[in-house]
Amino acid sequence: MLFWSQPPVREQGFQSPTNESRTMSGELPPNINIREPRWDQSTFVGRANHFFTVTDPRNLLLTNEQLENARKIVHDYRQGIISPGLTENELWRAKYIYDSAFHPDTGEKMVLIGRMSAQVPMNMTITGCMMTFYSELGTAYVSATTGAVATALGLNALTKHVSPLIGRFVPFAAVAAANCINIPLMRQRELKVGIPVTDENGTRLGESAQAAKQAIAQVVVSRILMAAPGMAIPPFIMNTLEKKAFLKRFPWMSAPIQVGLVGFCLVFATPLCCALFPQNSSMSVTSLEAELQAKIRESHPELRRVYFNKGL
Known part of the structure:
Protein backbone atom coordinates (compact mmCIF):
# COMPACT_ATOMS: atom_id res chain seq x y z
CA MET A 1 0.00 0.00 0.00
CA LEU A 2 1.29 3.47 -0.87
CA PHE A 3 1.01 4.70 2.72
CA TRP A 4 3.55 2.13 3.88
CA SER A 5 6.44 3.33 1.75
CA GLN A 6 7.89 5.81 4.21
CA PRO A 7 11.04 5.00 6.22
CA PRO A 8 10.80 4.19 9.94
CA VAL A 9 11.36 6.72 12.69
CA ARG A 10 14.11 6.03 15.20
CA GLU A 11 15.05 7.50 18.53
CA GLN A 12 17.53 10.37 18.57
CA GLY A 13 21.06 9.15 18.01
CA PHE A 14 20.07 6.07 16.02
CA GLN A 15 21.54 5.22 12.65
CA SER A 16 19.98 6.68 9.51
CA PRO A 17 17.12 4.39 8.50
CA THR A 18 17.29 2.10 5.50
CA ASN A 19 14.90 -0.55 4.23
CA GLU A 20 17.11 -3.32 5.56
CA SER A 21 19.46 -1.77 8.13
CA ARG A 22 22.30 -4.04 9.22
CA THR A 23 25.65 -3.52 10.94
CA MET A 24 29.06 -4.00 9.35
CA SER A 25 29.00 -7.60 10.52
CA GLY A 26 25.69 -8.19 8.76
CA GLU A 27 23.64 -8.31 11.96
CA LEU A 28 20.50 -6.24 12.58
CA PRO A 29 21.38 -3.30 14.88
CA PRO A 30 20.00 -3.64 18.45
CA ASN A 31 18.97 0.02 18.74
CA ILE A 32 15.71 0.13 16.75
CA ASN A 33 12.99 1.54 19.00
CA ILE A 34 10.17 -0.98 18.47
CA ARG A 35 8.34 0.25 21.56
CA GLU A 36 7.17 3.21 19.48
CA PRO A 37 5.33 3.26 16.10
CA ARG A 38 7.44 2.86 12.99
CA TRP A 39 6.37 6.20 11.50
CA ASP A 40 6.57 9.80 12.70
CA GLN A 41 3.47 10.35 14.85
CA SER A 42 3.68 14.13 14.67
CA THR A 43 2.25 14.05 11.13
CA PHE A 44 -1.13 12.83 9.86
CA VAL A 45 0.52 10.67 7.18
CA GLY A 46 2.73 9.03 9.79
CA ARG A 47 -0.24 8.30 12.04
CA ALA A 48 -2.23 7.00 9.05
CA ASN A 49 0.61 4.63 8.15
CA HIS A 50 0.63 3.38 11.72
CA PHE A 51 -3.12 2.78 11.96
CA PHE A 52 -3.38 1.18 8.51
CA THR A 53 -1.03 -1.43 9.96
CA VAL A 54 -2.70 -1.64 13.38
CA THR A 55 -6.21 -2.11 11.96
CA ASP A 56 -5.22 -4.50 9.13
CA PRO A 57 -8.01 -7.17 9.20
CA ARG A 58 -5.63 -9.76 7.78
CA ASN A 59 -4.02 -10.02 11.22
CA LEU A 60 -7.13 -11.88 12.37
CA LEU A 61 -6.18 -14.76 10.04
CA LEU A 62 -2.82 -15.35 11.70
CA THR A 63 -2.36 -18.69 13.45
CA ASN A 64 -1.35 -19.08 17.08
CA GLU A 65 2.03 -20.30 15.87
CA GLN A 66 2.57 -17.09 13.89
CA LEU A 67 1.49 -14.96 16.85
CA GLU A 68 3.80 -16.78 19.25
CA ASN A 69 6.69 -16.51 16.79
CA ALA A 70 6.12 -12.74 16.54
CA ARG A 71 6.02 -12.46 20.32
CA LYS A 72 9.31 -14.37 20.61
CA ILE A 73 11.02 -12.14 18.03
CA VAL A 74 9.86 -8.98 19.84
CA HIS A 75 10.72 -10.20 23.34
CA ASP A 76 14.12 -11.50 22.21
CA TYR A 77 14.98 -8.26 20.42
CA ARG A 78 14.09 -6.18 23.48
CA GLN A 79 16.57 -8.30 25.44
CA GLY A 80 19.28 -7.88 22.79
CA ILE A 81 18.79 -11.31 21.23
CA ILE A 82 18.53 -11.12 17.42
CA SER A 83 17.50 -14.13 15.34
CA PRO A 84 20.05 -14.94 12.61
CA GLY A 85 19.06 -13.41 9.26
CA LEU A 86 16.29 -11.24 10.75
CA THR A 87 15.74 -8.10 8.65
CA GLU A 88 14.41 -4.75 9.78
CA ASN A 89 11.17 -5.16 7.85
CA GLU A 90 10.65 -8.58 9.43
CA LEU A 91 11.26 -7.09 12.86
CA TRP A 92 8.67 -4.33 12.31
CA ARG A 93 6.21 -6.87 10.92
CA ALA A 94 6.67 -9.00 14.06
CA LYS A 95 6.17 -5.89 16.24
CA TYR A 96 2.85 -5.07 14.60
CA ILE A 97 1.67 -8.68 14.67
CA TYR A 98 2.52 -8.76 18.36
CA ASP A 99 0.76 -5.46 19.01
CA SER A 100 -2.31 -6.64 17.09
CA ALA A 101 -2.97 -9.59 19.38
CA PHE A 102 -1.33 -9.04 22.78
CA HIS A 103 -2.32 -6.52 25.45
CA PRO A 104 0.32 -3.75 25.70
CA ASP A 105 0.34 -3.76 29.52
CA THR A 106 -0.33 -7.36 30.59
CA GLY A 107 1.10 -9.13 27.55
CA GLU A 108 -1.90 -11.45 27.47
CA LYS A 109 -3.45 -12.50 24.18
CA MET A 110 -6.64 -10.49 23.61
CA VAL A 111 -10.01 -11.94 22.64
CA LEU A 112 -10.34 -12.00 18.85
CA ILE A 113 -13.23 -9.53 18.60
CA GLY A 114 -11.52 -7.12 21.00
CA ARG A 115 -8.46 -6.56 18.81
CA MET A 116 -8.01 -3.42 16.71
CA SER A 117 -7.72 -5.64 13.62
Whole structure:
Protein backbone atom coordinates (compact mmCIF):
# COMPACT_ATOMS: atom_id res chain seq x y z
CA MET A 1 0.00 0.00 0.00
CA LEU A 2 1.29 3.47 -0.87
CA PHE A 3 1.01 4.70 2.72
CA TRP A 4 3.55 2.13 3.88
CA SER A 5 6.44 3.33 1.75
CA GLN A 6 7.89 5.81 4.21
CA PRO A 7 11.04 5.00 6.22
CA PRO A 8 10.80 4.19 9.94
CA VAL A 9 11.36 6.72 12.69
CA ARG A 10 14.11 6.03 15.20
CA GLU A 11 15.05 7.50 18.53
CA GLN A 12 17.53 10.37 18.57
CA GLY A 13 21.06 9.15 18.01
CA PHE A 14 20.07 6.07 16.02
CA GLN A 15 21.54 5.22 12.65
CA SER A 16 19.98 6.68 9.51
CA PRO A 17 17.12 4.39 8.50
CA THR A 18 17.29 2.10 5.50
CA ASN A 19 14.90 -0.55 4.23
CA GLU A 20 17.11 -3.32 5.56
CA SER A 21 19.46 -1.77 8.13
CA ARG A 22 22.30 -4.04 9.22
CA THR A 23 25.65 -3.52 10.94
CA MET A 24 29.06 -4.00 9.35
CA SER A 25 29.00 -7.60 10.52
CA GLY A 26 25.69 -8.19 8.76
CA GLU A 27 23.64 -8.31 11.96
CA LEU A 28 20.50 -6.24 12.58
CA PRO A 29 21.38 -3.30 14.88
CA PRO A 30 20.00 -3.64 18.45
CA ASN A 31 18.97 0.02 18.74
CA ILE A 32 15.71 0.13 16.75
CA ASN A 33 12.99 1.54 19.00
CA ILE A 34 10.17 -0.98 18.47
CA ARG A 35 8.34 0.25 21.56
CA GLU A 36 7.17 3.21 19.48
CA PRO A 37 5.33 3.26 16.10
CA ARG A 38 7.44 2.86 12.99
CA TRP A 39 6.37 6.20 11.50
CA ASP A 40 6.57 9.80 12.70
CA GLN A 41 3.47 10.35 14.85
CA SER A 42 3.68 14.13 14.67
CA THR A 43 2.25 14.05 11.13
CA PHE A 44 -1.13 12.83 9.86
CA VAL A 45 0.52 10.67 7.18
CA GLY A 46 2.73 9.03 9.79
CA ARG A 47 -0.24 8.30 12.04
CA ALA A 48 -2.23 7.00 9.05
CA ASN A 49 0.61 4.63 8.15
CA HIS A 50 0.63 3.38 11.72
CA PHE A 51 -3.12 2.78 11.96
CA PHE A 52 -3.38 1.18 8.51
CA THR A 53 -1.03 -1.43 9.96
CA VAL A 54 -2.70 -1.64 13.38
CA THR A 55 -6.21 -2.11 11.96
CA ASP A 56 -5.22 -4.50 9.13
CA PRO A 57 -8.01 -7.17 9.20
CA ARG A 58 -5.63 -9.76 7.78
CA ASN A 59 -4.02 -10.02 11.22
CA LEU A 60 -7.13 -11.88 12.37
CA LEU A 61 -6.18 -14.76 10.04
CA LEU A 62 -2.82 -15.35 11.70
CA THR A 63 -2.36 -18.69 13.45
CA ASN A 64 -1.35 -19.08 17.08
CA GLU A 65 2.03 -20.30 15.87
CA GLN A 66 2.57 -17.09 13.89
CA LEU A 67 1.49 -14.96 16.85
CA GLU A 68 3.80 -16.78 19.25
CA ASN A 69 6.69 -16.51 16.79
CA ALA A 70 6.12 -12.74 16.54
CA ARG A 71 6.02 -12.46 20.32
CA LYS A 72 9.31 -14.37 20.61
CA ILE A 73 11.02 -12.14 18.03
CA VAL A 74 9.86 -8.98 19.84
CA HIS A 75 10.72 -10.20 23.34
CA ASP A 76 14.12 -11.50 22.21
CA TYR A 77 14.98 -8.26 20.42
CA ARG A 78 14.09 -6.18 23.48
CA GLN A 79 16.57 -8.30 25.44
CA GLY A 80 19.28 -7.88 22.79
CA ILE A 81 18.79 -11.31 21.23
CA ILE A 82 18.53 -11.12 17.42
CA SER A 83 17.50 -14.13 15.34
CA PRO A 84 20.05 -14.94 12.61
CA GLY A 85 19.06 -13.41 9.26
CA LEU A 86 16.29 -11.24 10.75
CA THR A 87 15.74 -8.10 8.65
CA GLU A 88 14.41 -4.75 9.78
CA ASN A 89 11.17 -5.16 7.85
CA GLU A 90 10.65 -8.58 9.43
CA LEU A 91 11.26 -7.09 12.86
CA TRP A 92 8.67 -4.33 12.31
CA ARG A 93 6.21 -6.87 10.92
CA ALA A 94 6.67 -9.00 14.06
CA LYS A 95 6.17 -5.89 16.24
CA TYR A 96 2.85 -5.07 14.60
CA ILE A 97 1.67 -8.68 14.67
CA TYR A 98 2.52 -8.76 18.36
CA ASP A 99 0.76 -5.46 19.01
CA SER A 100 -2.31 -6.64 17.09
CA ALA A 101 -2.97 -9.59 19.38
CA PHE A 102 -1.33 -9.04 22.78
CA HIS A 103 -2.32 -6.52 25.45
CA PRO A 104 0.32 -3.75 25.70
CA ASP A 105 0.34 -3.76 29.52
CA THR A 106 -0.33 -7.36 30.59
CA GLY A 107 1.10 -9.13 27.55
CA GLU A 108 -1.90 -11.45 27.47
CA LYS A 109 -3.45 -12.50 24.18
CA MET A 110 -6.64 -10.49 23.61
CA VAL A 111 -10.01 -11.94 22.64
CA LEU A 112 -10.34 -12.00 18.85
CA ILE A 113 -13.23 -9.53 18.60
CA GLY A 114 -11.52 -7.12 21.00
CA ARG A 115 -8.46 -6.56 18.81
CA MET A 116 -8.01 -3.42 16.71
CA SER A 117 -7.72 -5.64 13.62
CA ALA A 118 -11.32 -6.74 14.29
CA GLN A 119 -12.67 -3.21 14.00
CA VAL A 120 -13.42 -3.40 10.28
CA PRO A 121 -15.05 -6.86 10.06
CA MET A 122 -17.05 -6.38 13.28
CA ASN A 123 -18.25 -2.88 12.41
CA MET A 124 -19.02 -3.70 8.79
CA THR A 125 -21.27 -6.57 9.88
CA ILE A 126 -23.11 -4.59 12.54
CA THR A 127 -23.38 -1.39 10.50
CA GLY A 128 -24.30 -3.15 7.27
CA CYS A 129 -27.10 -5.09 8.94
CA MET A 130 -28.35 -1.97 10.69
CA MET A 131 -28.58 -0.16 7.38
CA THR A 132 -30.19 -3.10 5.62
CA PHE A 133 -32.88 -3.53 8.23
CA TYR A 134 -33.26 0.15 9.12
CA SER A 135 -37.08 -0.14 9.36
CA GLU A 136 -36.74 -2.65 12.21
CA LEU A 137 -34.67 -0.55 14.57
CA GLY A 138 -36.84 -1.43 17.58
CA THR A 139 -35.42 -4.94 17.52
CA ALA A 140 -31.98 -4.03 16.24
CA TYR A 141 -31.27 -1.70 19.19
CA VAL A 142 -32.51 -3.80 22.11
CA SER A 143 -28.93 -4.10 23.36
CA ALA A 144 -27.96 -0.49 22.59
CA THR A 145 -27.95 2.36 25.03
CA THR A 146 -31.16 4.20 25.92
CA GLY A 147 -29.98 7.35 24.19
CA ALA A 148 -29.17 5.55 20.94
CA VAL A 149 -32.49 3.72 20.99
CA ALA A 150 -34.42 6.94 21.61
CA THR A 151 -32.57 8.67 18.77
CA ALA A 152 -33.13 5.82 16.37
CA LEU A 153 -36.78 5.25 17.15
CA GLY A 154 -37.57 8.96 17.27
CA LEU A 155 -35.96 9.70 13.92
CA ASN A 156 -37.41 6.53 12.43
CA ALA A 157 -40.91 7.73 13.34
CA LEU A 158 -40.23 11.15 11.83
CA THR A 159 -39.03 9.66 8.53
CA LYS A 160 -41.92 7.26 7.91
CA HIS A 161 -43.59 9.67 5.53
CA VAL A 162 -40.50 10.88 3.67
CA SER A 163 -38.20 9.37 1.06
CA PRO A 164 -36.74 5.93 1.96
CA LEU A 165 -33.31 7.41 1.21
CA ILE A 166 -33.64 9.75 4.18
CA GLY A 167 -34.67 6.84 6.36
CA ARG A 168 -31.44 5.08 5.51
CA PHE A 169 -29.50 7.75 7.42
CA VAL A 170 -31.32 7.04 10.70
CA PRO A 171 -28.73 4.41 11.74
CA PHE A 172 -25.93 6.96 11.38
CA ALA A 173 -27.70 9.35 13.76
CA ALA A 174 -28.16 6.46 16.18
CA VAL A 175 -24.49 5.48 15.95
CA ALA A 176 -23.41 9.08 16.53
CA ALA A 177 -25.67 9.26 19.60
CA ALA A 178 -24.39 5.91 20.85
CA ASN A 179 -20.76 7.05 20.58
CA CYS A 180 -21.54 10.30 22.41
CA ILE A 181 -23.04 8.27 25.26
CA ASN A 182 -21.16 4.98 25.36
CA ILE A 183 -17.56 6.20 25.17
CA PRO A 184 -17.86 8.69 28.06
CA LEU A 185 -19.76 6.04 30.07
CA MET A 186 -17.07 3.42 29.47
CA ARG A 187 -14.40 5.91 30.49
CA GLN A 188 -16.30 7.59 33.30
CA ARG A 189 -13.63 6.63 35.83
CA GLU A 190 -11.14 8.72 33.84
CA LEU A 191 -13.52 11.66 33.99
CA LYS A 192 -13.62 11.33 37.77
CA VAL A 193 -10.00 10.62 38.69
CA GLY A 194 -8.27 11.84 35.53
CA ILE A 195 -5.66 10.33 33.21
CA PRO A 196 -1.86 10.57 33.55
CA VAL A 197 -0.23 13.67 32.07
CA THR A 198 3.48 13.92 31.38
CA ASP A 199 6.09 16.32 30.11
CA GLU A 200 7.61 15.86 26.64
CA ASN A 201 10.13 13.38 28.06
CA GLY A 202 7.43 11.15 29.50
CA THR A 203 7.91 12.19 33.13
CA ARG A 204 4.60 11.74 34.93
CA LEU A 205 3.26 14.96 36.44
CA GLY A 206 -0.10 13.86 37.83
CA GLU A 207 -3.66 12.99 36.75
CA SER A 208 -6.05 15.36 35.03
CA ALA A 209 -9.79 15.09 34.44
CA GLN A 210 -9.51 18.00 31.99
CA ALA A 211 -7.09 15.96 29.90
CA ALA A 212 -9.53 13.05 30.08
CA LYS A 213 -12.33 15.26 28.73
CA GLN A 214 -10.19 16.33 25.78
CA ALA A 215 -9.05 12.76 25.12
CA ILE A 216 -12.60 11.39 25.19
CA ALA A 217 -13.88 14.21 22.96
CA GLN A 218 -11.21 13.38 20.38
CA VAL A 219 -12.12 9.70 20.45
CA VAL A 220 -15.84 10.47 20.07
CA VAL A 221 -15.17 12.70 17.06
CA SER A 222 -12.93 10.04 15.51
CA ARG A 223 -15.52 7.29 16.03
CA ILE A 224 -18.37 9.36 14.53
CA LEU A 225 -16.31 10.35 11.49
CA MET A 226 -15.12 6.75 11.21
CA ALA A 227 -18.72 5.61 10.77
CA ALA A 228 -19.70 8.46 8.43
CA PRO A 229 -18.38 7.18 5.05
CA GLY A 230 -19.74 3.66 5.58
CA MET A 231 -23.15 5.00 6.57
CA ALA A 232 -23.35 7.93 4.14
CA ILE A 233 -22.09 6.49 0.85
CA PRO A 234 -23.81 3.04 0.69
CA PRO A 235 -27.36 4.47 1.12
CA PHE A 236 -27.09 6.32 -2.20
CA ILE A 237 -25.68 3.26 -3.94
CA MET A 238 -28.27 0.90 -2.44
CA ASN A 239 -31.12 3.29 -3.20
CA THR A 240 -30.10 3.13 -6.87
CA LEU A 241 -29.44 -0.62 -6.93
CA GLU A 242 -32.80 -1.49 -5.40
CA LYS A 243 -34.53 0.11 -8.35
CA LYS A 244 -32.65 -2.17 -10.74
CA ALA A 245 -33.85 -5.54 -11.96
CA PHE A 246 -31.06 -7.50 -10.25
CA LEU A 247 -32.05 -6.75 -6.66
CA LYS A 248 -35.73 -6.99 -7.52
CA ARG A 249 -35.03 -10.50 -8.73
CA PHE A 250 -32.62 -11.38 -5.91
CA PRO A 251 -33.68 -9.25 -2.91
CA TRP A 252 -31.69 -11.44 -0.52
CA MET A 253 -28.50 -9.98 -2.05
CA SER A 254 -29.24 -6.59 -0.49
CA ALA A 255 -27.67 -7.43 2.89
CA PRO A 256 -24.35 -8.89 1.64
CA ILE A 257 -23.93 -6.06 -0.88
CA GLN A 258 -24.55 -3.44 1.78
CA VAL A 259 -22.22 -5.12 4.27
CA GLY A 260 -19.53 -5.30 1.58
CA LEU A 261 -19.91 -1.61 0.73
CA VAL A 262 -19.66 -0.66 4.40
CA GLY A 263 -16.61 -2.87 4.81
CA PHE A 264 -14.88 -1.24 1.86
CA CYS A 265 -15.45 2.22 3.37
CA LEU A 266 -14.31 1.12 6.83
CA VAL A 267 -11.03 -0.32 5.56
CA PHE A 268 -9.97 3.27 4.81
CA ALA A 269 -12.09 5.26 7.28
CA THR A 270 -10.95 3.33 10.37
CA PRO A 271 -7.19 4.02 10.18
CA LEU A 272 -7.58 7.51 8.71
CA CYS A 273 -9.97 8.63 11.46
CA CYS A 274 -7.87 7.02 14.19
CA ALA A 275 -5.02 9.15 12.82
CA LEU A 276 -6.92 12.45 13.03
CA PHE A 277 -5.47 13.23 16.48
CA PRO A 278 -2.01 12.26 17.77
CA GLN A 279 -2.09 9.23 20.06
CA ASN A 280 -0.01 11.25 22.51
CA SER A 281 -2.04 14.46 22.49
CA SER A 282 -1.15 17.64 24.32
CA MET A 283 -2.80 20.58 26.01
CA SER A 284 -1.75 23.83 27.65
CA VAL A 285 -0.85 23.74 31.32
CA THR A 286 -3.27 26.64 31.84
CA SER A 287 -6.15 24.36 30.76
CA LEU A 288 -5.53 21.90 33.62
CA GLU A 289 -7.13 21.93 37.05
CA ALA A 290 -5.89 24.75 39.28
CA GLU A 291 -4.40 22.32 41.83
CA LEU A 292 -2.43 20.45 39.16
CA GLN A 293 -1.32 23.72 37.58
CA ALA A 294 0.12 24.83 40.89
CA LYS A 295 1.92 21.52 41.35
CA ILE A 296 3.45 21.69 37.87
CA ARG A 297 4.52 25.34 38.24
CA GLU A 298 6.27 24.42 41.47
CA SER A 299 8.25 21.51 40.00
CA HIS A 300 8.45 22.55 36.32
CA PRO A 301 8.04 26.35 36.16
CA GLU A 302 9.15 26.51 32.52
CA LEU A 303 6.66 23.90 31.28
CA ARG A 304 3.93 25.18 28.94
CA ARG A 305 2.30 21.98 27.61
CA VAL A 306 1.57 18.51 28.98
CA TYR A 307 1.01 15.26 27.11
CA PHE A 308 -1.42 12.37 27.51
CA ASN A 309 -2.54 9.20 25.72
CA LYS A 310 -5.96 9.86 24.17
CA GLY A 311 -6.89 6.17 23.93
CA LEU A 312 -8.83 4.58 21.09
